[in-house]
Amino acid sequence: MADKINRVVLAFSGGLDTSVILKWLQRTYGCEVVTFTADLGQGEELGPARHKAELMGVKPEHIFIDDLREEFVRDYVFPMMRANALYEGLYLLGTSIARPLIAKRQVEIARQVGADAVSHGATGKGNDQVRFELGYYALAPDIKVIAPWREWDLTSRTALIDFAEKNQIPVPKDKRGESPFSTDANLLHTSSEGKVLEDPWAEVPDYVYSRTDDLVQAPDTPEEITIDFKSGDGVAVNGEALSPAALLTRLNELGKRHGIGRLDLVENRFVGMKSRGMYETPGGTIYHAAHRAIEQLTLDRGASHLKDELMPRYAELVYNGFWFSPEREMLQAAVDHSQAKVDGTVRMKLYKGGVHITGRKSPHSLYSEKVVTFEDDAGAYDQRDAEGFIKLNALRLRLLGRRDRS
Numbered sequence: 001m002a003d004k005i006n007r008v009v010l011a012f013s014g015g016l017d018t019s020v021i022l023k024w025l026q027r028t029y030g031c032e033v034v035t036f037t038a039d040l041g042q043g044e045e046l047g048p049a050r051h052k053a054e055l056m057g058v059k060p061e062h063i064f065i066d067d068l069r070e071e072f073v074r075d076y077v078f079p080m081m082r083a084n085a086l087y088e089g090l091y092l093l094g095t096s097i098a099r100p101l102i103a104k105r106q107v108e109i110a111r112q113v114g115a116d117a118v119s120h121g122a123t124g125k126g127n128d129q130v131r132f133e134l135g136y137y138a139l140a141p142d143i144k145v146i147a148p149w150r151e152w153d154l155t156s157r158t159a160l161i162d163f164a165e166k167n168q169i170p171v172p173k174d175k176r177g178e179s180p181f182s183t184d185a186n187l188l189h190t191s192s193e194g195k196v197l198e199d200p201w202a203e204v205p206d207y208v209y210s211r212t213d214d215l216v217q218a219p220d221t222p223e224e225i226t227i228d229f230k231s232g233d234g235v236a237v238n239g240e241a242l243s244p245a246a247l248l249t250r251l252n253e254l255g256k257r258h259g260i261g262r263l264d265l266v267e268n269r270f271v272g273m274k275s276r277g278m279y280e281t282p283g284g285t286i287y288h289a290a291h292r293a294i295e296q297l298t299l300d301r302g303a304s305h306l307k308d309e310l311m312p313r314y315a316e317l318v319y320n321g322f323w324f325s326p327e328r329e330m331l332q333a334a335v336d337h338s339q340a341k342v343d344g345t346v347r348m349k350l351y352k353g354g355v356h357i358t359g360r361k362s363p364h365s366l367y368s369e370k371v372v373t374f375e376d377d378a379g380a381y382d383q384r385d386a387e388g389f390i391k392l393n394a395l396r397l398r399l400l401g402r403r404d405r406s
Helices: 016-029 047-055 069-082 096-113 128-139 157-166 244-257 282-298 301-320 326-338 385-404
Strands: 007-011 032-039 063-067 117-119 144-146 182-185 190-193 223-230 233-237 262-268 274-280 344-351 354-361
Touching: 007 016, 007 096, 016 032, 016 157, 032 047, 032 096, 047 063, 069 096, 069 233, 069 244, 069 282, 069 326, 096 117, 096 128, 096 301, 128 144, 223 244, 223 282, 233 244, 233 282, 244 282, 244 344, 282 301, 282 344, 282 354, 301 326
Parallel strands: 007 032, 007 117, 032 063, 117 144
Antiparallel strands: 182 190, 190 274, 223 233, 223 344, 262 274, 344 354
């Protein structure tokens, strides 16, 4: 072993993988393990994670289970949504945006308990190893990182179960068989990847979906809702003021009922390969559409178009794990500056997987019915001005045309 590790903070779910990692760290490094379990709204009971850690010898004072739902939505999801971020034009970045917060809290705990290392359960093929570790190194440049999937020889689920049984790690009966796919969930989304989903031609089986109801079973009548925005962030649904996490939770409930937010995507991972995943982002899909709708009224054309140019770069930074980079922070400052007057209300109908904008209003609207009307505008717009505007814009085209056609 190159480095002596005395104490390590492990991102711990209590599932098979991280339970094996906990024991493997204890045996391989002879170190004390501190577990950290983040409640990001994944909808799972977290008590068993505490019980599992205790069974495996972790001291009660070294078991951290933190409710981070409000911080997650307020400080990570909402800033990303202000940028209208979509990776490769489609993906709302539900997994990506959770990783920097987990990394940040791990580093904080490491400092609190005097740990000299952190560890995660991400595999050597995925993006999450990059996201976690870029976060660690940005916040604690000299921290030691242990990535078991890049070190051990437990290369299959059977090997993990064998290790667990040999080391008295409880494995529920429903976890002993081969999992048909892997999932990751938080308040923003659920992702499903692997196994049955690896063939991009095969249709996603119905049993994969967990966050959205089947479109056939969705209500046959549209449901109308409103979302209120203040400085670019959602603050109320149907007139009821809600905290960031409560607002997203409410939109998730609405989106689930109407089958909104399913995305079957083949994406380009940062590590180089393509992967196929099924993402369910019910509330985020509704929120994204509403935010763009309120910006249509309140953002100047130049600011709006510049945001759209910057968005792919912002999304790529989040996807690749550069949340704590100076360039993401610079882009965030520009995005946040644009949101000062993004206030108002968006009305929409939810129906059979669709989000249909039906109205928007804002006290800071740049829309002028008097200017845009096809009726008499009482001198608000002099149509004769358009002639000079067109001729000035056409000047270079006319010069090119005269030269090339002479």
